[in-house]
Amino acid sequence: MKNIHDGGGKPPFSYPVKVGHISANPVTVHLEANERECADLATLWQVVSVKSLIADLQITRWKKDGVRLKGRVTADIVQSCVVTLDPVESKIDEDFEQIFVPEGSKLARIVTNEAAEMVLDPEGPDLPETFAGDTIDAGVAVAEFAALAIDPYPRKAGVEFATHLEGDGDGTSGRPNPFAALKDWKKD
Numbered sequence: 485m486k487n488i489h490d491g492g493g494k495p496p497f498s499y500p501v502k503v504g505h506i507s508a509n510p511v512t513v514h515l516e517a518n519e520r521e522c523a524d525l526a527t528l529w530q531v532v533s534v535k536s537l538i539a540d541l542q543i544t545r546w547k548k549d550g551v552r553l554k555g556r557v558t559a560d561i562v563q564s565c566v567v568t569l570d571p572v573e574s575k576i577d578e579d580f581e582q583i584f585v586p587e588g589s590k591l592a593r594i595v596t597n598e599a600a601e602m603v604l605d606p607e608g609p610d611l612p613e614t615f616a617g618d619t620i621d622a623g624v625a626v627a628e629f630a631a632l633a634i635d636p637y638p639r640k641a642g643v644e645f646a647t648h649l650e651g652d653g654d655g656t657s658g659r660p661n662p663f664a665a666l667k668d669w670k671k672d
């Protein structure tokens with residue numbers, strides 16, 4: 485999946501949040517993509533269409549100057565079957581949590597041990613994302629978590645790849661063996 489949003493223009497789904505306006509008490513936000521945003525997300529995600537994208541978030545202050553987004557994203561998308569290219573409807577329903585910290589914050593540094601090796605726990609929490617300025621974009625975070633949940637190889641129910649064998653292994657496939665010409669080159 486290519487990300488065609490290079491940061492130069494407006495992202496397809498955006499909900500800017502001023503960090504200075506966030507309190508320690510969680511604020512609940514409901515986001516829903518309109519038709520234009522759904523079409524732009526379909527182009528970004530390289531799917532046939534995005535019928536809906538809905539997110540319910542809790543936005544709260546994290547530690548001194550960070551922000552925590554926690555919530556659930558649901559989406560209805562249509563993709564092309566990898567076998568038949570017929571449309572396949574998919575439903576995304578994912579919980580997510582993301583922490584944002586300002587650039588240069590000590591909280592964003594990667595933990596290393598004495599040998600300067602990075603210590604990453606695959607089951608542990610994600611590293612905080614950094615942001616510049618006084619605004620984070622909750623819509624971009626929601627769109628990223630939804631994109632991560634898209635099935636990269638969607639198939640219509642009951643459809644399988646046809647079995648296709650290049651050779652039988654015993655040389656009776658009817659095709660000439662491409663290595664047959666090399667057998668006479670063998671040195672004694």
